Amino acid sequence: MQLEKHQLDRHNDKLFNGHQRKLSFVQEFTPECEAIIKKLMAFQIGIPSWALGNGGTRFGRFSGAGEPRNLEEKIEDVGLLHALNRSSGAISLHIPWDSVADPSNIRNLATQYGLRFDAMNSNTFQDQKGQEQSYKFGSLQHTDKAVRKQAIEHNIEVIRQGVALGSEALTIWLADGSCFPGQLNFRNAFQRTLESLKEIYAALPAHWKVFIEYKAFEPNFYSTTVGDWGQSLLFANKLGPKAFTLVDLGHHLPNANIEQIVSLLLMEEKLGGFHFNDSKYGDDDLTAGSIKPYQLFLIFNELVEGMDARGMDHASDLGWMIDASHNIKDPLEDLMQSVEAIMIAYAQALSVDRKALQLAQQENDVVRAQEILQQAFRTDLRPLVAEARFRAGGALEPLSLFRDLELRKELIKERGRETVSTGL
Ligand code: PSV
Ligand code: MN
Ligand code: MN
Numbered sequence: 001m002q003l004e005k006h007q008l009d010r011h012n013d014k015l016f017n018g019h020q021r022k023l024s025f026v027q028e029f030t031p032e033c034e035a036i037i038k039k040l041m042a043f044q045i046g047i048p049s050w051a052l053g054n055g056g057t058r059f060g061r062f063s064g065a066g067e068p069r070n071l072e073e074k075i076e077d078v079g080l081l082h083a084l085n086r087s088s089g090a091i092s093l094h095i096p097w098d099s100v101a102d103p104s105n106i107r108n109l110a111t112q113y114g115l116r117f118d119a120m121n122s123n124t125f126q127d128q129k130g131q132e133q134s135y136k137f138g139s140l141q142h143t144d145k146a147v148r149k150q151a152i153e154h155n156i157e158v159i160r161q162g163v164a165l166g167s168e169a170l171t172i173w174l175a176d177g178s179c180f181p182g183q184l185n186f187r188n189a190f191q192r193t194l195e196s197l198k199e200i201y202a203a204l205p206a207h208w209k210v211f212i213e214y215k216a217f218e219p220n221f222y223s224t225t226v227g228d229w230g231q232s233l234l235f236a237n238k239l240g241p242k243a244f245t246l247v248d249l250g251h252h253l254p255n256a257n258i259e260q261i262v263s264l265l266l267m268e269e270k271l272g273g274f275h276f277n278d279s280k281y282g283d284d285d286l287t288a289g290s291i292k293p294y295q296l297f298l299i300f301n302e303l304v305e306g307m308d309a310r311g312m313d314h315a316s317d318l319g320w321m322i323d324a325s326h327n328i329k330d331p332l333e334d335l336m337q338s339v340e341a342i343m344i345a346y347a348q349a350l351s352v353d354r355k356a357l358q359l360a361q362q363e364n365d366v367v368r369a370q371e372i373l374q375q376a377f378r379t380d381l382r383p384l385v386a387e388a389r390f391r392a393g394g395a396l397e398p399l400s401l402f403r404d405l406e407l408r409k410e411l412i413k414e415r416g417r418e419t420v421s422t423g424l
Contacts, residue, residue, distance in 0.1 A: 001076065001410055003083040008395055011404070015396040022383040033384060036350045039314060040388035043346060045276070045339050046090035046118030046321035047078045049098050052332070053420065055285075055325040064330065066411035067419040071098045072109060077411075079113025081332060084401060086394035087339050090118040092321050093165070095158045096128055103164035110165075118169070119211055119273065119319050120162035124151040125175035125219070138176035140196035141189040141225050148196050155200040163205060169273070169319055170204070171246055172197070173213035177220030177227070189225050194238055201239045211246035211272040211319060212236055216253050218283055228252075229261050236270050244272025248323055249299075250283040251275075259298040266306035273319025276342055285325035287334050289341025296341065297377045300349035308354075314346075330408055336399050340385065347381040 027033045052074050053067035068074040074091070081088040091110065093100070100106055110117065124139030132150060137143070139151035159170055176193065178184045197212070204210055214232040215224055226232050229245055236243040245265050252258060265271035276288040278296070289296045307314055322338050353372055360368040386396050395401040402408075 001080065001407070001414060003080060003405075003407075007405060008083075008393075008401070011401045012390060012396050019383065019386055019390070019396050023387055026379075026381060026383045030351055030379065030381070030384070032351070036347055036381075036384055037388045037391065039350055040343060040347055040385060041086075041392045042315040043087060043343065044089040044315065044320065045087055045342055046092045046319065047081060047088050047335060048092045048094070048275075048321060048323055049074045049078075050094050051322065051324045051326065051335065052077045054327065054331060056327055062327065063418070063420060064326075065417040065419060066408055066413075066415045067331070069415060069419055071100065071106060073415065074098070075106070075109050075113060075115065077332060078115055079110075080407065081335055081339070081398075082114060084395050084398035085336060085339055086389050086392035087343060088335070089114055090116050090321075092118040092121060092171075093162075093167075094121040094123060095154075095161060096123060100161050100165065103161065107165050117162065117165040117167035118321055119171040119209075120158050120165075120167045120169070121171045121173070122155045122158040124154055125173070135175070138174075138184075138189070138225070140172075140174055141176040141184075141193040143184075143192075148192065152196050152199045156203045159200075159203055159205070159208070162208075168207055169209045169211060170200070171211040171213055171273075171319075172200070173215065173246075173248075174226055175219050175224075177224035178222050179220050180222050183222065186223065186225075190231070190234075193225050194235060197235055197239055197243075201243060204242055208242060209272055209319075210239070210243050212239075212243060213246040213248055213251070213275070215248065215251035215283065229265065233265065233268065233270055236272075243270075245270050246273050246275065246319070247271070248275035248277070248283075249288075249296075250277050250279040250285055250323075254281075258295065259302045262299055263302040263306055266302070266310065269310070271306075271318060273321060275321055275323030276338060277322065277324045285323060287324065287329075287341065288322065288338040289345065290337070293341065293345070294377060296345040297348050298373070300345040301352055301373065301376075304346075304349040304352070305354065332408070333399060333402065336402065340398075343385045343388075344381060347384050348376045348379065351379065351381060352376045 054064040068077050078091045127134050133147040142148050212232045212235050214226045216227050232245040278286045278291040280291050326334050357372045
C-alpha cells in the first residue's frame with residue numbers, strides 16, 4: 001500500500017495555518033532554528049523488522065490484524081512509516097526471522113520506498129528447526145567447539161546476506177551467560193567468546209562495523225557474558241577498530257546513568273549505535289520517551305556534545321535504531337510515537353545553549369547548569385520536528401493521517417485478520 005501525494009497534500013493543507021502559527025512562536029524564541037531543522041531532516045532512525053507485529057509477552061500474545069506476513073510486507077510497512085514521517089528511512093533485519101530468498105529483489109523493493117538496510121542482527125539465542133547443535137548453554141561462549149563453530153558460521157552467513165543487501169554493520173547480541181552460580185567459569189566464557197568474535201570480525205568486509213550489544217540480564221539471570229558496557233568495551237577494544245559498543249536503553253541495571261556511559265564511549269571512539277526504547281522495570285521494550293523522556297533528552301544532550309566535540313556527522317556516524325516490542329498498541333502507531341519522541345529529544349539537545357552550559361560548568365554554577373538543560377527540555381520544539389518532516393515531504397501529523405485514512409483497515413483488507421509477524 002502506498003500513501004498518495006494528494007492524501008498527504010490534503011492533510012498538510014488542512015493543518016498548515018495552525019502549524020505556521022506554532023512555528024513562528026518557536027522561531028521567535030529559539031536561535032538557530034534553521035540549522036536545527038536541517039539536522040532533523042537529515043536524521044533517520046532504523047526500524048526493526050521484528051517490531052512490525054505484536055510480539056506479546058511470555059504470558060500471551062494478542063494478535064494484531066493486518067500484520068506483515070513476510071519480509072516484503074515488512075518493507076512495505078517501513079516504507080509507509082517513512083512516507084508519513086520521512087525519518088524512518090532504514091530497516092534493520094534479524095536473521096533467520098527474516099528470510100531473504102532473493103536479495104536483489106529485496107534490495108530493489110527497499111530502494112523503491114527510499115529505504116536502506118541498517119545493521120543486520122544475528123540470532124544465536126534460539127534453536128532453529130533442523131539445527132544440529134543447541135544454544136541451550138550458550139553460543140559463542142559454549143564449552144563445545146562444535147556449537148561455537150555453528151554460531152560463528154551463522155554470523156558470517158548474516159554478514160554475507162547483509163553485503164548482498166547493502167548493509168554495513170552486524171549487531172551481535174548474545175544471550176550467553178549462566179543461570180546459576182558455579183555454572184560457568186567467567187574468565188573461560190569470556191575468552192571463548194572473544195575467540196569466536198575474532199573469527200566473525202575477520203569475516204567483516206573492509207567498510208563494515210560490528211556492534212557488540214550488552215545486556216545485564218535475561219534470559220540468563222545469574223550472569224551475562226556481555227553484561228554491561230565495560231564487558232562490551234573490552235571485547236570491542238580487543239577486536240579492533242571495526243568493533244563498537246551498542247547501547248540498548250533497556251539493557252541496564254535500574255537507575256544506571258546511561259548518558260554518562262554514552263559520553264565516555266564517545267570519548268573512547270567506541271560508541272557504535274543505539275537501540276532506542278523505554279522501560280520502567282527491565283528490558284520492557286516500550287515506546288521511546290514514554291516513561292523517561294528527560295533521560296532520553298539527557299542522552300541526546302551527551303550525544304550532540306560528544307559528537308560535535310569529535311567532528312562527527314550526527315546522521316551517519318552512529319547506527320540509530322529502535323528496538324521495541326508491542327503488546328497492546330498498533331505497532332505502526334507505536335513506532336511513529338517512538339520516532340517522534342527521538343526527534344523531539346534530538347531537537348531539544350540541539351537547542352541547548354552549549355557555551356552558556358560550559359561556562360556554568362567551569363564556574364561550578366550548578367543551578368545555572370540545570371536551568372540551561374531544563375530550559376531546552378521544557379521548550380516545546382514539536383513545531384520544528386513537524387516543519388522538518390513537512391519540508392522533507394512528510395505529514396505534519398503522521399499519526400493523525402494514519403488514523404484519518406484508516407490505513408490499518410486497508411492493511412487488514414490486503415493481509416487479513418489472522419496474521420502473525422515473525423520476531424519477538
Ligand atoms: C535482546 O533483548 C535484544 O535487545 C537484542 O537486540 C535482540 O536482537 C533484540 O532484542 C530482538 O529480540
Ligand atoms: Mn536490542
Ligand atoms: Mn532487548
